[in-house]
Amino acid sequence: MLAPGAESWPFPLTGPRRVAGRLETFGRFVTLGVTHILPWGVDHVLFVLGLALLSPRLGPLLAQVTAFTVAHTLTLALSSFGVVRLSPQVVEPLIALSIVYVAVENVVSPKLRASRIVLVFAFGLLHGLGFAGVLGEIGLPEGQQLTSLLGFNVGVELGQLAVIALAAVALGAWTKLGGKREALVRPASLLIAAVGLYWFVERVAF
Secondary structure (H helix, E strand, O other): OOOOOOOOOOOOOOOOOOOOOHHHHHHHHHHHHHHHHOOOOHHHHHHHHHHHHOOOOHHHHHHHHHHHHHHHHHHHHHHHOOOOOOOHHHHHHHHHHHHHHHHHHHHHOOOOOOHHHHHHHHHHHHHHHHHHHHHHHHOOOOOOHHHHHHHHHHHHHHHHHHHHHHHHHHHHHHHHOOOOHHHHHHHHHHHHHHHHHHHHHHHHHO
């Protein structure tokens, strides 16, 4: 596996083969996890933004992110080790629908409901299967599967935290300039819902 712009070391056709150390493998998969969120994971970014838009307080937002993290970590591990399998043709449209649901709920529900954490956990299970699809395409290094999974998951979390931090800064700047939070949440959520619906139709049709 190579990061964008990186160069491969030589692969000798004879003699001993170079094997990356655990720390090197961990670092590479952390980078892969981060880049899978920023900049390549636009669907996961929109989902996390949808969570941040309806949660003005840090506590409820962290509760949702924690539920999402636990869920996608679970299915990522189970799928990577072959315990759970679900076709990407099923997973990807459902991920798009999860984005639509969260965004629409932001519009129709003025306050965060306790049931949302349960739904976020369920959606996290789906997103974990999506993450596993990425690792399935790359393949996990023999003898370092757990190290790779841990590194990838850490990278995903760092990417998600970066999205939340950027959203918090943007919302804070908006309110400091005199804008009302609701005036930004509704149009942003509608835009996210529209993009998610487009992805759902695209993924079902093709």
